[in-house]
Amino acid sequence: MKKDIILAGVGGQGILSIAACIGMAALSENLFLKQAEVHGMSQRGGAVQSHLRLSSDPIASDLIPEGQADLIIAVEPMESLRYTPMLQSSGWIITSINPYNNIPDYPDIELILKEIWNQPHYITLDADNIAKDCGSLKAANMVILGAAAPFLGLRPDSVEKAIKTIFAGKGDDVIQLNLKALNQGRAYALKHM
Amino acid sequence: MEKMLLLGDEAIAQAAIDAGMSGIYAYPGTPSTEIMEYVQASAEAKSRKIRSLWSANEKTAMETALGMSYAGKRTMVCMKHVGLNVAADAFINAAITGANGGLIVVAADDPSMHSSQNEQDSRFYGKFALIPILEPANQQEAYDMVHEGFQLSEEMRVPVLLRITTRLAHSRTGIARKQVKEQNPLQLPSNLKQFILLPSIARKQYRELLTKQSAFEAAAEKSSFNTFFAHPDSKLGIIACGLAYNYLIENFEQHQVPNPVLKIGQYPVPRDLVNRLYEQCDELLVLEDGYPMLEELLKGMLNKGKRIKGRLDGTLPRDGELSPAIVADALGLGHQRGNEVSSLVKNRPPRLCDGCGHHDAFTALNQALEAYGRGRVFSDIGCYTLSALEPLESINSCVDMGASITMAIGAADAGLIPAVAAIGDSTFTHSGITGLLDAINNQSPITVLILDNSTTGMTGGQTSSAFGKVEDICRGLGVPEEHIIVIKPLRKYHDENVEIIRKELSYNGVSVIIPRRECIQTLNRKLRQKAKEKLMEGNQ
Structure with missing residues (x-):
């Protein structure tokens, strides 16, 4: 088993929480794991990415080799397109359709979505609205994690267990919200794969 | 023992705790910051009473660590690569004094300059200082090298340089721990003159360091890391x-x-x-x-x-x-590449956070400077360096920690009057104080903005050595009381702030304006922490 995943978004959007959940789930299944994060200056509202590698065999490089990623998981649609050279031809893009517009020249969102729909394999979903229906916009990143879940090669219960552990300090309400968001995202992906 | 999921930086910190370190000293700098942060948050480190305070800068950190080594205990000092420039005087001479307790200097390099001004390679410093260097290939090696490094340092009686790079520092993986060691007892160096670098002793010490080179090389030849x-x-x-x-x-x-x-x-x-x-x-x-x-x-x-x-x-x-x-x-292997990046994708550079006080401070400064024209603001290293970008485009330099004030002095000497320096509170106590003293002694016609967000913001909100001390420091250096002015950088005070800055720009001497408002990130974190505590109380 090997999954190379690019996580993409804008600083502050919660991609590291997604990475932490996948990472913990992978560890609980005794997989090898490497997760390269971006800290420091670029975190301030800039484009951020994390390379997450899971494997049943030891992993060498902290960075995913170009053109070999299995998945791009993005919490922002334009950011999902930034890393297409990293993706292999059979790879999937899982992304939110909700733009994070903090630059003066953000392109027309319709054009961005059309470009994503031109890629060979994708799941695009309105994570913000799904999260709101679950109870809070804050869970949009968990909706995206849910949509990516069927592609991770991990057992559903290990991802759920990871969410319970990671958000334990935030109270039961937050855990239930995140689990609901996860399941809604997963249901959407299973319907649209 | 079960593996721990740790960043490279955290693996180094955990290893130091496990290897019997008694104190760690550092100034925050990407990608090295998380080493100290991990020790500060570690319950084990607390129960083992490991000292772990941020220092004013990398030089004071290096010297403090050398003092702990003198007293026979194991110690670590951490910095980003350019921090080693600041610590260089102490670092190079520490190779001449040699170590007593194990001393590891961690330098975190940043090739590709993800968060830096250059991509200098710290191995040259190790070679220059004539000391052993360790360079891990992965996070587990980083953990193991700290154990070996302390031992090597004590056997060879010199500091050891541990050189890492961004990808190793900021990548997380499973780490197997080694057995935990007791800390060293307090033990003075057997030769009480070892650390006195008077020329007569320094010559002897230097020759000793040269003699040790063959032992360092022999250790490298048989090292399991080679x-x-x-x-x-x-x-x-x-x-x-x-x-x-x-x-x-x-x-x-x-x-x-x-x-x-x-x-x-x-x-x-x-x-x-x-x-x-x-x-x-x-x-x-x-x-x-x-x-x-x-x-x-x-x-x-x-x-x-x-x-x-x-x-x-x-x-x-x-x-x-x-x-x-x-x-x-x-290797001529070629490699795959996915689809080209769509031309629709635009750059998304980092920017000041929404609600950041620096934004309001620079908006006021820009307006106050309109009468003089562009090109007279010398700035420094921190979040506020982002004011170089659109839409503010306020500053004209960013070179090294503290250079804002001293470059403004030089430019004013050349006739650029008024010249402005813009420096953060933590950068000010890191390396700005001596520059401000020069300005006072030189009676320079410069206006210094000490942008006080009460934290070390760029690296994630570490304690600022300047906290609560900025005005007193300025007073002590000799800035006239009436030219030390605290303003609140908020949009509603904009006109008032512009007037104050304008007035100080026209003053023919050193004036210090302190725009003070807490970093929006640390403020939000405190609010979240409070909400969490409230939740915990509710659950009890």
């Missing part, structure tokens, strides 16, 4: 230093490289191992995630030996970090 992977191929031999080894083996099925490979993790360069590879092969490829240090050594000035491939002959790019793809290209 490994020769034999292979019958005699065409190409590969030398891979530190992290570059991973990028090499990533390119091969089962990580089996079809060439002889020398993996290097401990310096001085193990000459016999290198020679063995050189004798076997027609040409060598040198992979270094940094400057071509070993490549240059091998090649020599005249390049009359066998062909040495690497960054100097164009086989690899001359600058920037390596990657699996770059190494694949250097």
